[in-house]
Amino acid sequence: xxxxxxxxxxxxxxxxxxxxxxxxxxxxxxxxxxxxxxxxxxxxxxxxxxxxxxxxxxxxxxxxxxxxxxxxxxxxxxxxxxxxxxxxxxxxxxxxxxxxxxxxxxxxxxxxxxxxxxxxxxxxxxxxxxxxxxxxxxxxxxxxxxxxxxxxxxxxxxxxxxxxxxxxxxxxxxxxxxxxxxxxxxxxxxxxxxxxxxxxxxxxxxxxxxxxxxxxxxxxxxxxxxxxxxxxxxxxxxxxxxxxxxxxxxxxxxxxxxxxxx
Numbered sequence: 001x002x003x004x005x006x007x008x009x010x011x012x013x014x015x016x017x018x019x020x021x022x023x024x025x026x027x028x029x030x031x032x033x034x035x036x037x038x039x040x041x042x043x044x045x046x047x048x049x050x051x052x053x054x055x056x057x058x059x060x061x062x063x064x065x066x067x068x069x070x071x072x073x074x075x076x077x078x079x080x081x082x083x084x085x086x087x088x089x090x091x092x093x094x095x096x097x098x099x100x101x102x103x104x105x106x107x108x109x110x111x112x113x114x115x116x117x118x119x120x121x122x123x124x125x126x127x128x129x130x131x132x133x134x135x136x137x138x139x140x141x142x143x144x145x146x147x148x149x150x151x152x153x154x155x156x157x158x159x160x161x162x163x164x165x166x167x168x169x170x171x172x173x174x175x176x177x178x179x180x181x182x183x184x185x186x187x188x189x190x191x192x193x194x195x196x197x198x199x200x201x202x203x204x205x206x207x208x209x210x211x212x213x214x215x216x217x218x219x220x221x222x223x224x225x226x227x228x229x230x231x232x233x234x235x236x237x238x239x240x241x242x243x244x245x246x247x248x249x250x251x252x253x254x255x256x257x258x259x260x261x262x
Contacts, residue, residue, distance in 0.1 A: 020247040021163055028192040029231040031199070032161075032239065033057040034154060034173065036093060036131060037064050039203035040072060043079040045216050046204050047086055053223045055233035059083055060093035060131035060154075061115065064208075073208050081122040089235040090119060092127040092150075099136035100144070108144045129153070129236045131200070135261040142169045142254055151245050152236050156262040158183070160195035163243045167254040171236075173198040175262050176214045176222075184222065191231070196239070 033050070035042050038061040050057050061080055068074050075083075084090050094100065095114035103111065116126055128151045132141070135156040145153055146169070157172035166172065174187050176199055184199070191197040202212040204219045226233055 021244055021251060022194075023242055023244050026163065026194050026196065026242050027232060029188075029229065030191055030242075031188065031197045031226060031231050031233050032173075032236055033199055033201065033233055034091075034131065034236060035059045035201050036133075037097065037202055037209075038062060038075045038080065038093075039064075039206055039208070040075055040079075041203045041205055041207075041216075043075045043083065046201075046219070047083055047088065049216075049220060049223055050088070051086060053227050053233070055223065055226070056088065056235040056238055057233075058089040058091050058129060058236040060091045060129075062093040062097045062133065063095055065096045067208060077118055077122060081124060084122075084124045089129070089237045090124050090127060091129040091131065091236060092116070093131050094133055097133040099134055100132060100141045101136040101138040103141075105140075105144050105147075108141070109148065112148060131155075137170075137260065139254065139256065142167075145169055146249070152239060154198065154200070154236065155260040156200065157259040158187075158262055159259060160187075160190050161198055162195055163239075163248060164194065165252065165255075166258070167252045168243070168245050168248050170254055170256075170258070170260055171198060172258070172260060173200045175200040175202075175212060176218075177211065178213050178215050178218060181218060181221075185225070188225070188229075188231070198236075 092112050092115045094111040098111050130150050130153040132155050153169040154171045154173055158174050159172045161171050176184055187197050201214055204214045204216050206213040
């Protein structure tokens with residue numbers, strides 16, 4: 001009888017924690033589209049396609065060195081401002097695509113503050129979400145993000161995001177390229193039972209980094225599939241409708257043993 005009471009207490013505690021983390025039930029077929037590095041094609045090709053299908057998306061922007069000044073390769077800040085006006089989320093990917101695992105807190109703060117200041121100067125809301133450049137991360141980076149009051153941070157890992165076990169600063173995702181269509185289509189099928197599929201997408205196409213190139217026709221094929229099969233496609237910020245981030249951070253211990261890079 002005593003053991004039964006202890007087990008009942010444990011189960012009750014788990015249920016209470018889950019109820020605190022999940023604001024409302026996470027629907028099957030929930031997908032988050034995220035876009036890294038601010039290549040020019042995200043403005044000219046990606047944003048119009050997303051609007052065509054009525055999908056949300058998060059653009060993790062930086063000034064990618066050393067060729068950021070080449071307007072044929074990267075968006076300028078007026079174009080990034082237009083993304084915000086179109087209703088998309090503009091989020092932080094550091095100033096120079098820096099590997100945050102190698103930064104001091106002062107350097108980290110400076111990297112994020114640069115993007116924040118650029119957004120402020122153009123009337124873009126202050127970024128609240130972050131993506132690790134090159135998926136470089138460590139426990140120290142999580143502390144830095146918390147001190148700057150960021151909400152979510154996205155990594156890699158090629159697996160679904162489980163809000164009940166993945167810390168909000170260690171959100172996994174799949175990265176698309178022109179070779180892994182089968183993997184991405186299989187990933188979409190895993191958006192069920194409270195699990196969320198998140199994609200990391202670079203240029204569509206990506207001229208400077210062909211190893212993460214997603215051809216426009218393939219990107220359109222993904223969007224058509226999501227639309228035809230009644231997926232809900234949102235930004236990273238929209239996850240707050242479903243997840244109580246403060247409760248998740250209080251309840252979930254960061255687990256670096258889980259796969260977080262591709």
